[in-house]
Amino acid sequence: MITKINSTITITLTLITKIDIMRAKRKGENMYTEIVKIIEGGLQGDKEKVQNYANVLANNLEKEGEVSLSKKIRGIVENRRKGLTSLDSFATKPVDTERR
Numbered sequence: 001m002i003t004k005i006n007s008t009i010t011i012t013l014t015l016i017t018k019i020d021i022m023r024a025k026r027k028g029e030n031m032y033t034e035i036v037k038i039i040e041g042g043l044q045g046d047k048e049k050v051q052n053y054a055n056v057l058a059n060n061l062e063k064e065g066e067v068s069l070s071k072k073i074r075g076i077v078e079n080r081r082k083g084l085t086s087l088d089s090f091a092t093k094p095v096d097t098e099r100r
Contacts, residue, residue: 031060051077 034057041049054077062070 031057034060047080051081 034053037053038050038057041047041053054073058070058073058077061067061073
């Protein structure tokens with residue numbers, strides 16, 4: 001009888017472990033789209049796309065309990081936005097040479 005109980009416990013623990021592994025894989029797979037879109041946007045030079053998908057990724061990570069990583073991503077996006085805004089003021093403005 002004890003052997004049967006031990007066997008049942010072992011099978012149950014094995015199933016729980018497999019379910020946890022499947023959930024962990026599924027959790028990561030849910031965010032592959034965002035990661036791919038961030039890479040695409042970066043390679044295309046589309047800053048808005050990168051920022052938007054980074055925010056989506058941060059939201060999804062937060063929902064999955066990854067609060068620390070979510071905060072890091074949001075911090076990077078916010079710092080980058082501030083940097084882009086301040087750099088705009090240094091951009092060379094077009095000059096009408098005929099009027100000078």
